[in-house]
Amino acid sequence: MLGGLFIPPVKDLNETEDFFEKRLKDKRYCFAICLKDDDYLVGYVHAEEDDSHDFGYALRKEFWHQGIVSEAGNAVIELLKEDGIPYITATHDKNNPGSGAVMKRIGMKYCYTYKEQWQPKNFPVIFRMYQLNFDGQIDRIYQKYWNLYDEHFIETDI
Template identity: 65%
Template sequence: MAISKLETDRLILRKYEEKDMEALFLLLKDEEVNMFLPWYPVNDLDEAKEFYKERFANREYYFAICLKEDNFPIGYVKVDTDDSHDFGYALQKECWHRGIVTEASIALVEQLKKDGVPYITATHDINNPRSGGVMRQIGMRYCYSYKEQWQPKNYLVTFRMYQLNIDGEGDRVYQKYWNMYDTHFVEKNL
């Protein structure tokens, strides 16, 4: 049975609902929040609703991040269910640097462990090192870097790929991006 709600000391993680579209719009329209995400900021509420339908609706591990005090979405945390088990997140910039995404992510990883998900992967642009900081704080480890002509924004990006083997199989490394892109390498001292 799919989990629809998780709680931490400060947070409620729950599914987005129709009543949350304004909150999602506030997150998706912010250029700074969406600078390193694989889409352009939305322009209006209708685009936010369409984004929700295409990317969030009916996804097992996609959760709104809400503070317990008001249960109003201030961000999201998600893991895809394909072979990458891609982990991602976004948070309103007014809430940055308070450990909120880390707290939400730890709760989600605990649920994934209970559900038998073997690993998660995540990537970040080298120009967004704070995102890598979140990945390390939840126990992910750096595996490799690769260069991609990033779409839809169409510019060259160097990504760092991190992985957390939830099942404890320490030697497993997800190779898809390594194999997909000609320019790939392991950075020292990461």
């Protein structure tokens, strides 16, 4: 899982197409990430249109740590601002601090942490929730996950 969207392992093209049809197709803020030199597809970036405005991304591992997601994320953020989206949120597994580093690089701020019995694998995961407000309401914090999960807290060493 990266940036809020679980990417299941796919075995073949049919499973890939099924994932695309169910999770990504016809989304207004879903974009492929391609290399500038040759348009080679290396990942995607998206923002949900629901009240969370959840920002997510996935990138092939061999392209990590090159600033690719940060660059793509900043482009999507500019579009969201132009369209009047007031904020974005994103979550990452505490055990995946690299994803949190991307969130910080694009200007997101840590808000809180919560523990969820994560599906589809049915095991507990501690998620960190980040947010970036575009409309000047700097103190607004999306509370859905805080209110939804009994175990939540604010980490001070982030």
